[in-house]
Amino acid sequence: NLMLTQPHSVSGSPGETITISCTGSSGSIASNYVQWYQQRPGSAPTSVVRQDNQRPSGVPDRFSGSIDTSSNSASLTISGLKPEDEADYYCQSYDATTRVVFGGGTRLTVL
Amino acid sequence: QVHLVESGGGVVQPGRSLRLSCAASGFTFSAYPMHWVRQAPGKGLEWVAVVSSDGRTEYYADSVKGRFTISRDNSKSTLYLQVNTPRPEDTAVYYCVRDPGVRSEWLLIFDYWGQGTLVTVSS
Numbered sequence: 001n002l003m004l005t006q007p008h009s010v011s012g013s014p015g016e017t018i019t020i021s022c023t024g025s026s027g028s029i030a031s032n033y034v035q036w037y038q039q040r041p042g043s044a045p046t047s048v049v050r051q052d053n054q055r056p057s058g059v060p061d062r063f064s065g066s067i068d069t070s071s072n073s074a075s076l077t078i079s080g081l082k083p084e085d086e087a088d089y090y091c092q093s094y095d096a097t098t099r100v101v102f103g104g105g106t107r108l109t110v111l
Numbered sequence: 112q113v114h115l116v117e118s119g120g121g122v123v124q125p126g127r128s129l130r131l132s133c134a135a136s137g138f139t140f141s142a143y144p145m146h147w148v149r150q151a152p153g154k155g156l157e158w159v160a161v162v163s164s165d166g167r168t169e170y171y172a173d174s175v176k177g178r179f180t181i182s183r184d185n186s187k188s189t190l191y192l193q194v195n196t197p198r199p200e201d202t203a204v205y206y207c208v209r210d211p212g213v214r215s216e217w218l219l220i221f222d223y224w225g226q227g228t229l230v231t232v233s234s
Contacts, residue, residue, distance in 0.1 A: 035220045037156070044206060044224040045156065056222065090156050094219040098170045100146075100158035 002026055002095045004103035011109040012081045020106045022091030023073040030067050032093050034074040039105075040087045048089075049076060078108075086110045113137045113223040115207045120228030126196050133190040133207030133225055141165075141185035144210040144217035147192045149203035150227070159205070160192070163216050175201075197232040204229050 003025035012018040022034065034052050037045040047056045049065035052074065062079045074093075078085055091103040119131040131147070147159040160171045160181040169181050180193040190207055204227040212218035 033218075033220060037221070039156075044226050045221075046224065047220075047222055050211075050220055050222070092156075092220070098161070098217075098219065099172075100161075100219050102156040102158065105155040 002093065002099065002101050004091050004093060004101055006089075006091060006103040006106045008104075009107045009109065011111055013111045014081055014083060016081045017077060017079040018081060018108065019078075020076045020089050020091075020108070021073050022075070022103050023071065024093070027095070028069065029072045029074055029093070030069050032095065034065065034067065035092045036063075036065055036074075036076045037090045037092065038085075038087045039090065045090065081110055083110050113209065115209065115223060115225030117205060117207050117225045117228035120205065120230045122231045122233060123194075123197055124234050125198060125232055128193070128195045129197070129230070131192040131194065131205055131228060131230070133192075135188045135190065135207075135209075138209075140183075140188035142213050144212050144215070145181075145183060145190045146208040146210055146217075146221065147179075147181060147190075148206045148208050148221070148224075149201075150206070151200075151203045154203075157203070161210065161217050161219070162190070164212075164214060168216060194230065197230070199232050202230060202232045 005023045036049040039045040048063045053065040094100045114136045116134045146161045162181045166183045182191045206227045207225040208221045209223040211222040
């Protein structure tokens with residue numbers, strides 16, 4: 001069964017660039033699309049990257065997604081870090097049996 | 112704009128039933144597959160179930176299969192989740208979520224989320 005592993009936490013200072021990884025446990029992570037969601041404290045999640053590297057309307061271009069087949073992982077990169085980027089971030093994908101999987105989440109702290 | 116409003120949460124005893132509802136507005140509800148996703152207190156996100164746009168096809172997470180039922184009434188633009196024989200581990204905020212797979216079975220990605228309704232399973 002597909003599992004997605006994320007680091008528990010990452011941190012960065014305003015203006016810096018950070019990357020959050022999402023590593024697949026089995027099969028190729030490139031086989032199905034990967035999405036990324038931002039969840040601020042007390043709020044519902046919102047989509048920041050869909051279908052590996054597409055930004056939904058309204059999401060700043062500071063947010064970007066990518067796939068690295070050599071490490072079987074997806075990454076979310078946030079450049080020009082801002083205080084309002086502090087949140088939990090979740091990657092999400094699915095397998096051929098219609099099983100939707102989320103990563104465990106990464107807490108981003110803006111120092 | 113897209114608006115999803117969940118209701119029906121509360122405290123329920125183990126083994127009792129409850130039904131969650133999600134009222135949708137701002138889009139053609141009948142054209143989109145819909146999901147329920149939950150989040151236990153202080154924990155991560157867990158997908159629960161999906162229903163196709165026409166309501167004919169459903170799929171469930173193993174953790175709720177046989178106990179939960181997802182359904183929809185397109186004439187009322189409303190999504191439902193029937194929760195039977197709940198367990199303490201079902202305690203969570205339940206989110207109603209839209210799948211952008213217009214007029215398809217589903218894409219298994221999520222574009223709009225409601226604010227959620229809290230279900231607490233406790234005696």
